[in-house]
Amino acid sequence: MPSTSIRKMEYDPERKVLSVWFVASGKRYEFEGVPPETFAEFKAAFAKGRYFNEHIRNHFRYRLIASDSDPG
Secondary structure, three states, rough: OOOEEEEEHHHHHHHOEEEEEEOOOOOOEEEOOOOHHHHHHHHHOOOHHHHHHHHOOOOOEEEEOOOOOOOO
């Protein structure tokens, strides 16, 4: 089922960095130190927004990534 809050997600297993793009804001955040199992569970979750809120948000360090359309 498509998420109403999560537009896209990508995972870099070497760096253990999870990138999440949000529907409402269009913003992308990178979460550091995310184990591969957590990403696999997130990807498989029926309610991705709920899984994100319960298992990722406030559990990992994160940063906002400037979008490609930002001037700099």
